[in-house]
Amino acid sequence: AVAADAQAGRAKALQCQACHGMDGKSRLPEAPHLAGQVESYLVKALKAYKTGARKDEQMNLMAKPLSEADIANLAAFYSSLKP
Amino acid sequence: AVAADAQAGRAKALQCQACHGMDGKSRLPEAPHLAGQVESYLVKALKAYKTGARKDEQMNLMAKPLSEADIANLAAFYSSLKP
Structure with a gap:
């Protein structure tokens, strides 16, 4: 397990924003x-x-290069946002 | 295509609520x-x-018996709720 870092997730989310928004x-x-x-x-x-x-x-293309830490950070970032 | 009916979706969602809530x-x-x-x-x-x-x-078990109309109605119902 890795400690999730929402700030690092925010930086990584630049590649997600075209479909999911920042x-x-x-x-x-x-x-x-x-x-x-x-x-x-x-x-x-x-x-x-x-x-x-x-x-x-x-999504298979986008997720393939993600590390376990990237995944934890992205999840921490997006879950922290107001729906 | 079928016209979605959120009220019918609400009734169908009784079987979803244990995990996803009404x-x-x-x-x-x-x-x-x-x-x-x-x-x-x-x-x-x-x-x-x-x-x-x-x-x-x-989810495979839950979705298997759903008709196209059930799916449209469930999607209309859940998408209509306030996050």
Whole structure:
């Protein structure tokens, strides 16, 4: 386990913003809102996208290079935002 | 396509509430909040759970018997709730 760092997650989220926004509000009909989402659910989702257990062309590409720390930080960042 | 009926979705959501709440707020660390989520994303997720394209033991069981109308109604209901 790694200590989550929402500030580091914010920096990493620059690559997520085109679809999910820096505010965690979806920019596309097929992308979910992430603001205020359950942190442990976001970790689970990103891990599943990284391994390919959960399939989505775009998200598999985005999640593949993420480290365990990146995932924890992104989940901490997006879960901390006001929905 | 079917016209979505949030009231019918509310009735159907009785079977979702143990994990997602009637208010769309997660009751479990592994379950996402659904309140105010993007309607088209919820439809996509439920269809993927129904077909098994998206794998989750519990959600595959829950989504399997849902009709296209049930899915549209559930998505209309949960997306209409305040996050």
